[in-house]
Amino acid sequence: MKKSILSLIMLTISVVGFAQNSQVKFYKLVHDYGTIKEEGGEYPFTFKFKNIADKAVTVQNVIASCGCTTPSWSLEEISKQDSGFVKAIFNATNRPGPFEKKLTVYLSSENGNDTIVLTIKGKVKPKFKSPNLDFPDKIGGIRVQTRYINLDKISDKEPVTREFGIYNDTTIDLTLKVLNSQPKYSTITVEPAVLKPKEKGIIKIVYNPKARNDYGYVSDYFEIETNELAQNKKLIYISATIEEYFAPMTEAQLALAPKIAIDKKEIDFGTVKEGEVSKAAFVITNMGKSDLKIRKTVASCGCTASVPEKTTVAAGESTNINIAFNSTGRSGSQSKTITVFTNDPTAPVQNMTIKAFVVK
Numbered sequence: 001m002k003k004s005i006l007s008l009i010m011l012t013i014s015v016v017g018f019a020q021n022s023q024v025k026f027y028k029l030v031h032d033y034g035t036i037k038e039e040g041g042e043y044p045f046t047f048k049f050k051n052i053a054d055k056a057v058t059v060q061n062v063i064a065s066c067g068c069t070t071p072s073w074s075l076e077e078i079s080k081q082d083s084g085f086v087k088a089i090f091n092a093t094n095r096p097g098p099f100e101k102k103l104t105v106y107l108s109s110e111n112g113n114d115t116i117v118l119t120i121k122g123k124v125k126p127k128f129k130s131p132n133l134d135f136p137d138k139i140g141g142i143r144v145q146t147r148y149i150n151l152d153k154i155s156d157k158e159p160v161t162r163e164f165g166i167y168n169d170t171t172i173d174l175t176l177k178v179l180n181s182q183p184k185y186s187t188i189t190v191e192p193a194v195l196k197p198k199e200k201g202i203i204k205i206v207y208n209p210k211a212r213n214d215y216g217y218v219s220d221y222f223e224i225e226t227n228e229l230a231q232n233k234k235l236i237y238i239s240a241t242i243e244e245y246f247a248p249m250t251e252a253q254l255a256l257a258p259k260i261a262i263d264k265k266e267i268d269f270g271t272v273k274e275g276e277v278s279k280a281a282f283v284i285t286n287m288g289k290s291d292l293k294i295r296k297t298v299a300s301c302g303c304t305a306s307v308p309e310k311t312t313v314a315a316g317e318s319t320n321i322n323i324a325f326n327s328t329g330r331s332g333s334q335s336k337t338i339t340v341f342t343n344d345p346t347a348p349v350q351n352m353t354i355k356a357f358v359v360k
Helices: 002-018 251-256
Strands: 024-026 030-037 042-051 057-064 069-073 083-091 097-109 112-125 137-139 142-144 148-155 160-168 174-178 186-191 200-207 216-226 233-243 260-262 266-273 277-286 292-299 304-308 318-326 332-342 349-359
Touching: 024 112, 030 042, 057 069, 057 083, 069 097, 083 097, 083 112, 148 160, 148 200, 174 186, 186 216, 200 233, 216 292, 260 332, 260 349, 266 277, 266 318, 277 292, 277 349, 292 304, 304 332, 318 332, 318 349
Parallel strands: 030 112, 148 233, 266 349
Antiparallel strands: 024 042, 042 083, 057 097, 069 083, 097 112, 137 142, 142 160, 160 200, 174 216, 186 200, 216 233, 260 277, 277 318, 292 332, 304 318, 332 349
């Protein structure tokens, strides 16, 4: 037992201390640059090794895991007890944030072939660009990345947190306060609450889709008030596409779930006269084993109305989604989308199309 423990300790010392290999000894396998600047461009580091074999060793090739890293190495044979190198040049340009890159070293000698993996890592501090580039949207004395914040597609499982940049483009300290116009289902703060001239901050949004109690595309707004004499209230818009969250289900659970079926995906009204209202219906059938709930129907255009006759459809039953297309003020080819949101876990969002050709 004591002999086994001693062997394990010696093996650990060998690996950690010298990166020992059967043919060469690298004195370092990992190099941490720490924090480096993006504007610094290229950052070189040289890994040194010693040939501990009884034959000459050649570095046949070194392959980097990323095009941002350029390797070079000893081209001549490394005789016994002589030293060689592998050099890595990491280019930080356009690579802000943490990084970890690998270099695979291929060695050969009369004793055979070996492969060693070297690592470079660190964190690139992004260079400060022009405020016009980092914060292109100017509202009074502040600049933001955009006044139209899009949270993209989110589920109603839990609140989401997003951060967006803000910049003081004035020569005075700006106090920043989010007014009560912010949606009740979100918490919005500006950090720090006082921005010094030419200082950057963040707009932090914690958005609760469940409390929003809606599906599909939604939009809201809030205001940021500053201590500027003019244009001291800045209107910011928030949008998101909310989808219902369904927990993973077993096959047995899915077999008991509601299942939507639609009689057709498209209604073509053909040629209609401008000013006419064309009506039709999509038939929704519940092919599942539990109630199908129609959460919401949305038309892509105000010229189209979509109304379900029932919002709860029992297993085996059907209902109509009544459609009315108003051609007033329109001409030529028309194509509109109807989106239906249901509690079918396998197909919660369904899109149908209506078409028409409007003539005077």
